[in-house]
Amino acid sequence: MSEHHVLGLSGGKDSAALAIYMRQHHPELKIHYFFTDTGKELPEVYDFLAKLEGFLGQKIEYINGDRDFDFWLRQYNDFLPSAQTRWCTRQLKLLPFKNWIRPWLEKGDKVYSYVAIRADEEHRVGLISQHKNLEVTFPFRQHGIDKAGVYELLEASGVGLPKYYEWRSRSGCTFCFFQQKIEWVRLKERHPSAFEEAKAYEKTALNAGSPFTWSRGESLEELEKPPRIKQIQADFELRKQKAIQRKPINPLRPQQIETLDIDDLYLEDEGNGSCLTCHK
Structure with missing residues (x-):
């Protein structure tokens, strides 16, 4: 059985800090850092990911689904995604990820997925594994790293915060319905x-x-x-x-x-x- 280690990046601060943490504390692991690109991201997100690549010393794998936002919007009869019907996350983020790791799982390989839920986010629940060979782990929660720790990791590494934090709170599509x-x-x-x-x-x-x-x-x-x-x-x-x-x-x-x-x-x-x- 082969092992694969994956870490998804959103373009936000927490997942970037986790990538930095894993690179510093587990250099022995060959981690696949990936970004699921919807094609509707802020330009600042791409700039930040390029800066993070420089620190990691390796390319971030862009997982682009065969079907973009416009395709899925037509499938949903032009109904916008919303907090009540989050089809954008399901079709543009989760589905491409599952398709990406499926060949490994079908071969019987073990996949470890690292998720950036912090120690001060007791209320949050990550992706629940639906396959016996997919193990989801939360290093920040395990090692007591909270929001302040995330900022310290980003600052000490020289990567810093994404530029969009000057005016926006989170990553995601330009038209994300969770915006204030x-x-x-x-x-x-x-x-x-x-x-x-x-x-x-x-x-x-x-x-x-x-x-x-x-x-x-x-x-x-x-x-x-x-x-x-x-x-x-x-x-x-x-x-x-x-x-x-x-x-x-x-x-x-x-x-x-x-x-x-x-x-x-x-x-x-x-x-x-x-x-x-x-x-x-």
Whole structure:
């Protein structure tokens, strides 16, 4: 029986930090680092993955399914994916991964999959193995590495954070429905063509009878109106200031009391609970 070690990268901070950790602590393992490309990723994601390749000293394997987002959108009658029907994750992330490792499993080989669930994420559950030869492991949880540890790994390695963290909380497609409303506003500012593409998908879906819009409770055409943008920006700033005031001071890092991650500012009605395979 042969062994294969795989580690999926989302373009986000946690999975990148896990790749760094495994490279530093288990150089004896031949790990296949892979990225399931939907073709709708932020350009900053590709830049970050290229930087991570430099640290790892090896190429990241891009797993591209034979069928892209547009194909699956047609299969679902132009209905947009949503928090209630996450067909994008199922068809564009999980299915290509399963197809990629299937030849190994069918030969009777053992596959170890390393997933970046942190020690401070007791509520999260990773991919449950449905094959006796697929073993899913969580090194961060096993070794007590939390969110602060992830930042330390990224900083010490020189890889740092993806550039999109300057304005967005997580990786994923440009039109991910788990974005906060402020992130839609910032997408329009930074990547207007991607915002317009998302609007076109939404308009087609609504015309086809889809009950979902990308952002809960309003269309992107409604969201991008100047008065609405000002309201979203003001609401976000107010929420941020309140969160900063509530944030406890870490006596070990007193100089960091002013920092706050945008994903600490999610509202329940904006759809927190992102897909693990897309955002870790």
